[in-house]
Amino acid sequence: MSASNKPGPSESVFVQLHINDLRTTDSPALSLAHSQGKKHITHFLPIYVFDERILPLDCIPGFSASRQTKDVQGKTSIDKAEKETEEDAEEEEIKPLGQEDKPSRTTTNQPATKDRDHRSTGRVGPRSRLGNFWRVGRHRAKFLVETVFDLKKTYESKGGGLIIACGKPEDVAVKVVESLVKSGKKVEGVWTQKEVTTEEVTLLRHLRHGLERSGVELHLVDSKPMINPSDLPFKIEDIPGVFTSFRKLVEALGDDMVRDPLPEVKKVKPLPQRPASLSKDVFILSGELLIMDAILRYILAPLIAEPQFGDDLEARPIPQTEEEWKTYTIPPLDPRSAHPFIGGETSGVARLDDYLGTLTGGKHGKGEGGSKAMSYKDTRNGMVGEAFSTKFSGWLANGSLSGRYIGWRVRQLQDRLREEGKLDKHVAGNVYWISFELLWRDFFFWTCERFSHEPSYTAKKNNQRKNKGQPSGEALPGEAGTASSLFNLGGWKEVLRPAESQKTLGDWKGFNLDDPKDPIRRLMEGNTGIPFLDACMRELAITGFMSNRGRQNVASFWGTDLYVDWRVGAEIFETHLIDFDVCSNWGNWQYQAGVGNDPRSYRQFNQIKQANDYDPDGEYVLTWIPELGQVDRRFVHTPWLISDAEKKRCGLGTPGGYPSSPLLVQPQWKKHYPSNRAPPKPKNDNKQNKNKGPHQNGKA
Numbered sequence: 001m002s003a004s005n006k007p008g009p010s011e012s013v014f015v016q017l018h019i020n021d022l023r024t025t026d027s028p029a030l031s032l033a034h035s036q037g038k039k040h041i042t043h044f045l046p047i048y049v050f051d052e053r054i055l056p057l058d059c060i061p062g063f064s065a066s067r068q069t070k071d072v073q074g075k076t077s078i079d080k081a082e083k084e085t086e087e088d089a090e091e092e093e094i095k096p097l098g099q100e101d102k103p104s105r106t107t108t109n110q111p112a113t114k115d116r117d118h119r120s121t122g123r124v125g126p127r128s129r130l131g132n133f134w135r136v137g138r139h140r141a142k143f144l145v146e147t148v149f150d151l152k153k154t155y156e157s158k159g160g161g162l163i164i165a166c167g168k169p170e171d172v173a174v175k176v177v178e179s180l181v182k183s184g185k186k187v188e189g190v191w192t193q194k195e196v197t198t199e200e201v202t203l204l205r206h207l208r209h210g211l212e213r214s215g216v217e218l219h220l221v222d223s224k225p226m227i228n229p230s231d232l233p234f235k236i237e238d239i240p241g242v243f244t245s246f247r248k249l250v251e252a253l254g255d256d257m258v259r260d261p262l263p264e265v266k267k268v269k270p271l272p273q274r275p276a277s278l279s280k281d282v283f284i285l286s287g288e289l290l291i292m293d294a295i296l297r298y299i300l301a302p303l304i305a306e307p308q309f310g311d312d313l314e315a316r317p318i319p320q321t322e323e324e325w326k327t328y329t330i331p332p333l334d335p336r337s338a339h340p341f342i343g344g345e346t347s348g349v350a351r352l353d354d355y356l357g358t359l360t361g362g363k364h365g366k367g368e369g370g371s372k373a374m375s376y377k378d379t380r381n382g383m384v385g386e387a388f389s390t391k392f393s394g395w396l397a398n399g400s401l402s403g404r405y406i407g408w409r410v411r412q413l414q415d416r417l418r419e420e421g422k423l424d425k426h427v428a429g430n431v432y433w434i435s436f437e438l439l440w441r442d443f444f445f446w447t448c449e450r451f452s453h454e455p456s457y458t459a460k461k462n463n464q465r466k467n468k469g470q471p472s473g474e475a476l477p478g479e480a481g482t483a484s485s486l487f488n489l490g491g492w493k494e495v496l497r498p499a500e501s502q503k504t505l506g507d508w509k510g511f512n513l514d515d516p517k518d519p520i521r522r523l524m525e526g527n528t529g530i531p532f533l534d535a536c537m538r539e540l541a542i543t544g545f546m547s548n549r550g551r552q553n554v555a556s557f558w559g560t561d562l563y564v565d566w567r568v569g570a571e572i573f574e575t576h577l578i579d580f581d582v583c584s585n586w587g588n589w590q591y592q593a594g595v596g597n598d599p600r601s602y603r604q605f606n607q608i609k610q611a612n613d614y615d616p617d618g619e620y621v622l623t624w625i626p627e628l629g630q631v632d633r634r635f636v637h638t639p640w641l642i643s644d645a646e647k648k649r650c651g652l653g654t655p656g657g658y659p660s661s662p663l664l665v666q667p668q669w670k671k672h673y674p675s676n677r678a679p680p681k682p683k684n685d686n687k688q689n690k691n692k693g694p695h696q697n698g699k700a
């Protein structure tokens with residue numbers, strides 16, 4: 001939008017608020033705005049807002065000052081709207097983020113020592129509720145900024161543009177709409193992606209309330225899952241509680257399971273002229289701040305000044321002068337990273353081409369490549385290198401790739417391989433498995449939706465108390481509510497089958513992150529003395545990624561060996577993971593903690609067996625724990641078993657060195673100790689390449 005006050009009498013503006021749908025390919029709102037039915041739309045206005053509730057934005061020049069000015073000037077209409085909706089939210093027990101001391105995510109349940117109350121670091125900025133971690137760590141923040149700027153570039157290359165702002169997305173969108181309406185433009189409506197979890201739904205409700213004041217409607221686009229929601233053979237309330245039953249029902253849709261993506265929009269309608277008054281109310285990026293590297297530095301500096309547990313990055317103070325900012329650089333990605341993650345649709349599509357083959361070229365003119373996908377199932381449980389598993393998750397998480405588009409690309413590859421006579425049973429199984437795994441993503445999304453319609457046991461009780469038995473909340477029919485049991489210590493089981501859960505709430509332990517010996521702190525720092533787990537946690541903090549195998553083992557150890565409040569684990573994953581997705585992360589954590597959708601309510605991974613199976617020659621562990629370099633390879637997963645003299649020779653147990661004894665040992669680990677097994681097999685002849693059962697690949 002270029003700044004101007006000139007009215008545009010026949011201008012009709014279609015607004016899209018991007019949140020977790022940062023793409024132009026297979027984007028329902030973009031397609032609708034450019035459809036025949038919307039010919040009267042003259043301008044397309046996409047907006048992205050860096051959310052101050054999850055990102056530290058105070059270093060961005062002018063941003064803090066703009067907030068203060070607003071405070072001095074008094075409250076705007078959106079503030080009033082917020083106040084009213086705050087009151088609504090209060091009824092539902094969950095207040096919006098940033099407007100309360102106790103953040104909103106967790107609805108209820110006790111344990112978890114509140115680290116927020118214990119640590120006296122004086123830290124400020126957007127923090128998690130229990131562990132006081134950054135809401136978004138440095139890897140995801142970088143990936144996000146890259147994604148947003150890639151989106152802007154793509155829109156511009158198609159004739160459009162993207163407004164990038166800072167603040168609260170709902171607040172910014174409402175103010176933009178108000179100013180457009182005031183300047184005489186017609187606003188067709190605001191489109192954004194449907195979400196189903198607490199903070200996200202609260203945001204959408206605020207947005208809807210705020211827009212009502214301008215008489216503009218909010219439209220939710222249900223574009224997150226791979227399967228089109230209207231194709232589901234059941235109502236969301238009836239989604240099976242177990243993945244396999246869900247999978248069988250949706251697989252019965254056959255070729256119709258995944259629809260074709262929407263046709264590409266080649267030419268995008270222009271941005272409307274920006275009402276001059278708008279920049280007073282909204283902090284829109286302009287000038288130097290529209291250079292990606294500049295904004296990246298300002299957002300990352302606080303995160304780099306305080307690296308989170310496990311990150312080996314040397315803390316660097318936040319620059320204080322312009323000169324210091326000029327020379328400030330972002331640390332490069334660690335070369336050991338499982339993938340050179342770069343945010344944005346462009347790099348996401350490049351990864352699709354690399355993994356699933358291209359759509360054009362090749363002998364048959366229908367594309368070429370795809371060999372990685374042809375051995376996907378065989379290799380997805382790998383731990384080292386970029387070729388094991390697809391690494392699509394980061395792009396899926398912020399919506400720079402859609403699930404449907406990936407599902408469709410899988411089908412394109414299947415069709416081509418069939419035509420080329422290469423789709424034998426083994427290859428077909430491998431390629432299909434990508435869609436299979438994507439179904440897990442859909443499953444967690446809809447399970448979250450189901451439970452967001454259904455208030456948790458405690459929320460229900462509280463609401464009944466407050467409303468004297470009257471149901472509260474004001475969700476529109478079919479719309480998700482805000483009271484979800486996703487964040488409850490008792491998980492969905494609190495609602496589902498409490499009797500089946502082997503733990504009671506009182507069994508969960510708290511933690512004290514001030515204490516370097518605290519088990520959870522040692523785990524987060526990759527310093528438990530159990531190499532497989534330590535390697536996973538170090539990789540996560542240093543690169544923002546951890547394999548699915550690693551995630552399962554860490555979560556299982558956290559929840560079933562240490563018995564520490566699993567939500568703190570979900571929080572530290574949320575901080576570090578490039579691919580953090582609220583439903584997948586919290587849903588999987590519940591699953592591993594035995595309070596979620598796992599039909600076996602008490603699943604405990606045998607850490608030594610897992611290490612032997614998935615890292616037989618210790619390559620993964622040695623990548624992340626070079627301190628074990630001198631240890632006899634046979635004991636690389638159990639270094640505590642070597643003699644004291646050997647420990648000394650290898651430098652174990654020295655101050656600041658790798659621990660010489662493990663945090664704990666489980667009796668069932670012993671039968672997998674080195675003396676009881678054959679010497680390690682050579683590389684590439686390991687269990688990573690064996691096909692076992694779904695997802696968990698057989699017994700833990």
Ligand SMILES: Cc1cc2nc3c(=O)[nH]c(=O)nc-3n(C[C@H](O)[C@H](O)[C@H](O)COP(=O)(O)OP(=O)(O)OC[C@H]3O[C@@H](n4cnc5c(N)ncnc54)[C@H](O)[C@@H]3O)c2cc1C
Pocket residue numbers: 380388389390391392393394396397434437438439440441442444546547548549551552555573577579580581582584585586588589592
């Ligand atoms: C404790 C725990 C936390 C997790 N947190 C997240 C998270 O925040 N975000 C996230 O995207 N995934 C999460 N997962 C699921 C899974 O580990 C990652 O999706 C996967 O490791 C990402 O790598 P990939 O893209 O190479 O996956 P691939 O193995 O190539 O799978 C392809 C895609 O299928 C989906 N998928 C695969 N497994 C799962 C699963 N178990 N649950 C949901 N979707 C799945 C993902 O979208 C993934 O990109 C978590 C798993 C566990 C056990």
